[in-house]
Amino acid sequence: MFLVLSTSLSENSRSRILARFAAERLRSKTVPCQWVDLAELPLPTCDAGPCYADPNVQQVNALIQEARGILIAAPVYNYNLSASAKNLIELTGKSWTDKVVGFLCAAGGQSSYMGVLALANSLMLDFRTVILPRFVYATGESFSGNEIAETDVEQRIDELVDQLIRFSTALHP
Numbered sequence: 001m002f003l004v005l006s007t008s009l010s011e012n013s014r015s016r017i018l019a020r021f022a023a024e025r026l027r028s029k030t031v032p033c034q035w036v037d038l039a040e041l042p043l044p045t046c047d048a049g050p051c052y053a054d055p056n057v058q059q060v061n062a063l064i065q066e067a068r069g070i071l072i073a074a075p076v077y078n079y080n081l082s083a084s085a086k087n088l089i090e091l092t093g094k095s096w097t098d099k100v101v102g103f104l105c106a107a108g109g110q111s112s113y114m115g116v117l118a119l120a121n122s123l124m125l126d127f128r129t130v131i132l133p134r135f136v137y138a139t140g141e142s143f144s145g146n147e148i149a150e151t152d153v154e155q156r157i158d159e160l161v162d163q164l165i166r167f168s169t170a171l172h173p
């Protein structure tokens, strides 16, 4: 099973548009795909204790454990992925072990292009997560309303989805 996680809490999130497109592409390839939107599944802030018993944390944790390949869609805030994305990792820790993970990012400008790396590094170091070497990074001009406006971005999502399936199948046949 593949999992697409949309981590933006914004009502008009652009990374959610990327995530939806990726989930549609996965489903069009008839691979099983689950969808979680943190705007609809509120999570507590990680407190290293009672938070782990929260039913929503347990729900998303179970999906992460079950998935062999995961796409994280996230906003870039302060040159990093958003606190909501990091908090999700803090809440679910070891469930990321050996997963294949790709990133779809929405940002305000081009200068935060490397914003994904801190979280990607932590996943690799802590949980031996296999990070896809390709990721999607899109800024405002790539969107028109609730749609992706650039075929180049759509093509990059297609390539990320193909790579996710290829890596996941090779590592977890």
Ligand SMILES: Cc1cc2nc3c(=O)[nH]c(=O)nc-3n(C[C@H](O)[C@H](O)[C@H](O)COP(=O)(O)O)c2cc1C
Pocket (backbone or CB within 6 Å): 008, 009, 010, 012, 013, 014, 015, 016, 074, 075, 076, 077, 078, 079, 080, 106, 107, 108, 109, 110, 111, 112
């Ligand atoms: C608190 C905050 C910090 C931000 N920091 C950055 C940043 O460092 N670099 C950048 O390119 N865009 C930054 N942005 C712009 C967001 O990345 C952009 O609005 C993006 O669309 C957010 O993703 P979302 O639409 O999926 O919520 C920031 C926005 C907010 C609200």
